[in-house]
Structures are given as structure tokens and as C-alpha cells.
Amino acid sequence: MDRTETLAALRRGDLAGARELRLPDGLTEVPPEVFALADTLEVLDLGRGSLTDLPADLARLRNLRVLFASGNPFPRLPPVLGDCPSLSQLGFRGCGMEAVPAESLPRDLRWLTLTDNRIETLPAVIGERQRLQKLMLAGNRIAALPDSLSAADNLELIRLACNRLDALPSWLMRLPRLAWIAYAGNPAEPATEPTPAARVPWAELEVGALLGEGASGRVHRAIWRGEAVALKLFKGAMTSDGLPAREMEACLAAGTHPALTGALGRLDGHPDGAEGLLLRLLPPHWRVLAGPPSLASCSRDIYHPDLRLDPARALRIARSVAEAAAHLHGRGLLHGDLYAHNTLWEAATGAAVLSDFGAASALPEGPDGTALARIEARAMGILIGELLDGCDVPPENLRALEIACTQPDPAQRPSLTEVAAALAQMTA
Template sequence: MVASFTPAELRMQTPTSHSLQALRRGDLAGARELRLTGGLTSLPAEIFGLADTLEVLDLTGNALTELPAEMGRLSRLRVLFCSGNRFERLPPVLGDCPELSQIGFRACGIREVPGEALPPALRWLTLTDNRIAHLPEAIGARPNLQKLMLAGNRLRGLPPGLARAGRLELVRLSANDLDAIPAWLSALPRLAWISWAGNPCEPAGAPAAAADVASADIVTGELLGEGASGRVHRALWRQGSGERPVALKLFKGAMTSDGLPEREMAACLAAGAHPNLAGALGRLTGHPDGAQGLLMPLLPANWRVLADPPSLASCSRDVYDPELRLGLGTARALATAAARAAAHLHGRGLLHGDLYAHNILWDGTEGEAVLTDFGAACLLPQGPMGAAWERVEVRAWGLLLGELLALCPPDDAGMAPLRALEADCTRGDAAARPRMADVLGDLARSGRERA
């Protein structure tokens, strides 16, 4: 899944110096959102003049090492971004902010997370790419906690108190030092998206057979898209006397919110070929800048993303075009494509980890689709725990099915069996959910009954 720490909704797009001047003149009285990025070593006292209105504060990319003791005066503050600063501990004063629900402290050098730093309304916590070895028990005592981003730290275990986080839906644990993922995590009633690639506990996988493609044989074209882990270009692959149009993904090599790009590459190659996966055709070698890359099938130009990633407000749920409407047959086709892709991955010992509409590309009409983005993919353990994690991903698929059905006419006669399948896949008792192979059988039966 792709995330950004700088919300697009922020209206203050002027440089920090201009914003500071406006703040000190009083021009920003009544502002609900404020962006001050770059150059700050302390928080301007004038911010507290916005205490009765300020809801979103972006302090990304400064040189802050602490926050003032008066932070609790920002009684309406809901969202705080402090990524790229110099905090060694998550500031305890955050716990004094009564409405603060979303916190982003990525790549700050944080080593310590005091329990008192976790505000009571906490819903979305991002601590990616820090140096955290331990989490406090208090993290499980935040009843609204829904999204927890911890990739790229030094965690050796998870606090047992996290088992009480009944609303937790998404967890990122990649690139830590975990020797085991506790079984109780897979039993959380709402958990649907998780990744743990790059930990000692991840099973070893057989090296994937993939063609090595020399960079000299690739003609790179226009940029098609960009995510946290890399850029995708249109390209031509010279093969003998001919050329094949392909998509080329060049990886950035930096830690993402999901984990390490090299783990994404390995998972994409291990996934193999499937008609409902945007898999890899080959691995790029000899790039002049040393970049790693994958060649992938080039989809038709009219194909598009099914939905946008979650917003600040939706937290863990995708955002669909409000004008999008689907016939039930199209919704079933989309859901079936996603289920087939996931079932194929499960059969190869892989968990996708990010089964979302924003990672599905579709034809825009009939429901032909492929599942993309292996940034959160990880290798499944053998036996009962592997099956338990598959059922966590079945919940993600069930949520997707529900979202697709919400775009269909509610009075369609074929809706009932699909709604029943949605309920089975999203039930709170994770062990009672079907596995993805069973889901495919239910989809086939409901399709025959409709016909």
C-alpha cells in the first residue's frame, strides 16, 4: 500500500518563512490547517494562538528535537506530522492532546516510545524507519487504534497488550528483528492487512527463476506512475530483431511504509505468472545508476486504478470516485479476479499483505483486472499458522467485496449470496472464515445460480 506523510488537503503551500511571517502577524487567525516544513529548531509560540481552531499541523522536515510542554493547549488538533525531524523519543506531551488521532514520526531516529506519548484518541500511528526496539503495553489500551506502521525498526517482539486492540486493521512490521509473529495477532477480529517481510521469522523461500534483462536492451519511455518504492515507465524491450512494449519499474532503494524494495522485488518474482497478477517478466541488470528494476507486462492504455488510497479521514479504507457505479456482473468479475490472484499467491506460499482496490488495475467496463504492488508481500509459514494468515487476507478480500457491492444497484436479485459471502469473509472470528480457495468455489456457485 502507497502512503504520504504530507496530506494533499493542506492549504498552506507557501514556504515556511512566509507562513511564519503570516503566523506572527496574525494573518492566520482561525486557521484549521498549518504547514511549516524546513528550518525550524523549535515550535513557534504563535502556533498556540490557533489553539481553538487548529486541526492539522505538518512539521515535516525540520530539525526539531522536542515539542513544548503546552501541546495540550491545541485542544482541537487531530493530525500531526513530524517526519524527518530529530526526535530520540516520541514526545510524551502528545498524550496531552485530547483529539489527536493521527501521528506521523517517520525517519526521526526515535529509540523510545513512552506509553504516555500515546494520546487517548489515537487511531493511526506511523513510526516507520526509526530505531525502536520496544513498544509500551499502553499501545493496546487505545480503543480507536486502527492503523499501525512500524516497518524499518529494531523490534524483537510485540507487547502482549496489543492483543486488546480490537479495532486494529492494518499493521506493518517488515524489516525488524522479530523472531516470531505472535499467534494472537492473526486472531484480532478486524485485522485485514499485515506485512512482516525481512524479519528473522520470515520463512526462507526458494530463489525465483527469472530472466535477467540487460539494461542496454531496454529503451525507457514516459513515466506511467510513481509510488513509495519506485517509478514505473513505459519501455521497449529489444528481443532479437523485434521490440516488445513492457512496463519497467525502477526501485528507489529506500525504506517504504510497507518495507524494503528488495523484498518487494523478491515477492513479485516468486509470485510467478497469473492472468490476474501484474507479475514480473524479468529482472533488470546493469543499470547505469545501479538501480534495481523489474520488467512487467504493459497493460492497455485505458486500464486504470480501481480506487484511490485511504485518506486522512478514511484511515484504512480506500476512496472511490463518487461517480463510479457498477453492474453486479462487473463487481463479481472484479472480486473474482482479486480472489483468483490471492488464491494463486496463497498456493505459492505468499501473502499479498495489501489487497486493496487501490492496488487493482481494471479495464473500466467489464471487470477484467489485475492485482499489483507487492510492497507488503511476505512468505507464509507452513501449517495452521499459514492458514490463519490466509484468513486474515480473506477479510481484506471480503471488505473489498463489500465496497464493490456498495457501488451496485441494491435491489439486484443476485446480491443476496454475495452479501452472505461478504459476511462470512469478514466475520470477527477469524478461524471461522473460509480460505480463498473456498471463496472461489462460492463465487462460482453464485454465478451459476444467477445465470
């Protein structure tokens, strides 16, 4: 059933007992028939329309956990959201929103997406939302984070790219569970010089089949000078991680490494002016290690239930990713999205490469750079733990490394160079 048919069925009363409702674009108001689902509705997607507010009695949807309203021109996050007793995930991306009232944040808030708005400040009460796990703020006008977030002990992922932060607060790098951070495009990010790269004329390419598509662009198979390559064409729009232009620069600055999908050159002369990169093409039997997080898992990847790993393959995957991340740190880059869903692997051998630089940021020198790198050590520890969960006989020394990487005091975690060295010793 498409979204238009869903709306018609809702109005006929055919959706009694529905737990999820995804309405079509173009709404000017929330259909009153939605409230007939008050006893069951858990996920509501309002589509992209012209909504500027929500019904004052929205809390009648007492089981509503997830609300998406991106692309509607809300001037502020609706205060009525704070009255909804079960609401834990909000998606208000690209709304032109300027204000986030304190009363708009639900008590059990877990995942808040406010990407690509005009927000300058966040209310201090956000630090009181103890379940907050994922905070998406890229593409706003935020100059300072509330100090109350220093108490956000469950915060695991934060996206701050393309704001107005002159500095990252010191408490941010001490949060015990933070594992994924992106802050490119802020004054706080160290300035870097553009990386020299080969220019690849569009006319020299034979562009073939679409291999995949993500938030920042589409990847095609292509032939360049007789060799098969991957061509990533960027969309140019703000993503949840930041601007694609920053992803391009990070991918070029990363240089070459066996466990990275390295850039071969920058595209020139696309007929529509699109920007693009040529990347190393992996063999067709390589696959993504896991799927991205779901609404329920929030910040944790989704693995195929049948995935089983022997210790040798688990160790090889972990070593490849750790070596890739250590290489990036050595080149002054934080990956920011070190995840299994950004890891491509060969099932037969466990060979793996780390991909996707959409959340990458430049690392400052000195203690701040070290502290940020220790955040990524936690992400590595989480990945190791997930690999161990897929092992029939988990290696005990690998479990000890997971514990070291995920300990709550970031300063006590090993560097990715130390992690890579430990994994190399285990696989010797």
C-alpha cells in the same frame, strides 16, 4: 501557497481560523504563532527539520487531530503528545527514535506511524488504546510485541516488516478486525530461495514516459525487444511496508497469473545502479479502482463518488482479485495489501488485476500459514463490501460471501480458494 509562504503568513497573523497548517522543512523550533490557531487547528505538519522535542504546552492545541513530524531527530516520542485531548494520528517516520514512553500515546490514538526508527520495545499501554486501527512499525528493532495488543479489537492494519521478531504472537492471528499484515524481513518469516528470472540489460531498453510513482519506486513505459512493457525502478529506501528488495523477490516469486501484473525479468546494468523489474504493461485505459485511504478514512479506500457498478462487473472484479490472491497463497505468499487502490481495472468489462507486492510476506506452512491467510480473507471481504456499495442492485449471494469473509472469528472465514470458487460459480 507553498510552505515557505505559509510560514510567513502565519507570522503575519494572516492564517486566523486555519484548520490545516503545513510548515516548511528546516524548522529548529515550533513557531509560537501556531498557538494563535488553538481554537481551529486540526492538522499540523512540521516538515523535516532539526526538532528534538515539542512545546510543553502543546495541549493548548485542543482540536489538533493529526500531527506529522517525520524526518526530525526526536530521540523519543514526545511525552507531551499524550496530553493532547483530540490527537488521534501521529507520523514520526525516519527520526532515529529509540523510545516510546507510555505517556506519549494519546488516549484516542487511531493511526500511529513509527516507520524507519530504532525502537526496540513498545509500552504495554498501547493495548489500552481502544481506537487503534493502523500501526506502522516497519524498519525498527522490535523483538516482541506487547501482549496487551491482544485486546486491540479495532486494529485493522499492522506493518511489522524488517524488525527482529522471531515469531508472530498467536493472538495476532486471532484479532477480529485485522485485515492487512506485513512482516517480511523478520526471523519469523520463512526462508525462501531467490526466484530465477530473466536478466534484462539496461542497454536493451528504450525507456519512455513516467506512468506513475509510489513509495517504493517509479514506473515507466518502456520498449524491450520491440514490445511495450512497464519498467519499475526501485528507490531502495525503507517504505511503510518494508524494503523494496523484498517487494522485488515477492513479485518474481508470484509467477504468472491473468489477474496479476506479473514480472517479466530483472533489470541489469542501470547506469546509477538502480534495481528494477520489467512488468506486463496494461492497456492505457485501465485505471486504479480507488484511491488510497485518507486521513479521515484511515484504513478504507476512497472511491470516486460517481462510480456505479452493475452486478456482473462487481462480480468479475471480485473474482479476479480473489483468484489472484488464492494463486499467491498457493505459492506460499501473503499479499498483505489487498486493496482497491492496488487493483487495476477496465471499466467496460470489469476485468481486473491485483498489483503492488510491497507488503508481501512468505507464508509458513501449517496452521500459522492458514491463520495468516484468513487475515487476508477479511481484506477480501472488505473489498467485496465496497464493490457492493457501488452496486445499484447488490447481489444477495455476494453479500453473504462478504459476511462470511469478515466474520470476527478468523478461523471460521473461508479460504481465498473457496472464495474464488464461490465467485466463479456466481459468474457461471
